[in-house]
Amino acid sequence: MILQQHHSTKPVIEVRSLTRHFAKRKAVDEMSFSIQRGEVCAFLGPNGAGKTTTIKMMTGLLEPDSGTVLYDNIENRSNRHDLRRLIGVVPQHNNVDKELNAVENLKVHGLLYKMRGKALQRAIDESLEFAGLTEHKHKPASKLSGGMKRKLVIARALMHQPKILFLDEPTVGLDPLSRRKMWAFLQKINKERDCTIFLTTHYIEEAERLSDRVIFIDSGKIITQGTAASLKQHLGPFVLEIESEEVQHEFFSNKEHALQRLTHISHDSISGRIRDTTLEDVFLHFTGKRLIKNA
Structure with missing residues (x-):
């Protein structure tokens, strides 16, 4: 495995025998893998392969039928407050409040994380600047372009400075130019914030451009994994x-x-x-x- 210099040899996430059924269908089937600190890891597979279900279980949004997820060797539980602060989650669909402007969307998120006063305002300003949205901060989210909405969702997930960022199909629905801008933004997050990134995608070039390691998934199972080159x-x-x-x-x-x-x-x-x-x-x-x- 080829890792960047800032990676640790100790996994920050360990997934062990994760399994989830929907009715009689096994959406995720005894899945096991690990992610190194500072790594960009891409889950690559077709629609319906089990990518979103896996990410929901890893982030505490869905309970597995069996198996465990460990963060720094501690089991993930949905009621863990420290886990919520450790991770940021970007869902597949832009779930910003369209009636609120960019600042207001970020403020709501900060308040949910008990951020107040000057600390909250500083986090809002820093997130907007980092995402390149400062000049659009007073626009209603409904007036933002698709690429800007996506950046706002990611900026919101970065508000509490998570060390691990989960992104489910981060560029779905974006035009080719916006997609490449988003790739540059994600690389910036990884390098400048020393943030571990786990993303799902069905775009070949996206996985190849962004990831240190690719995990191929199909029908709820890992098919193979490694660097794109290997x-x-x-x-x-x-x-x-x-x-x-x-x-x-x-x-x-x-x-x-x-x-x-x-x-x-x-x-x-x-x-x-x-x-x-x-x-x-x-x-x-x-x-x-x-x-x-x-x-």
């Missing part, structure tokens, strides 16, 4: 895509071998192309399925 290297950095009656993929450790194979198989009924291996290829290799979207 996962692609494991298959082979180059893929030969062979088009005949069905598209087939063959992986190679170097481009010369791929070229030799392409030359050997090429004829009228078969064509092929060589390209770099992607995380989409990794997911397809392990599950036989494609992820729904690319960024």
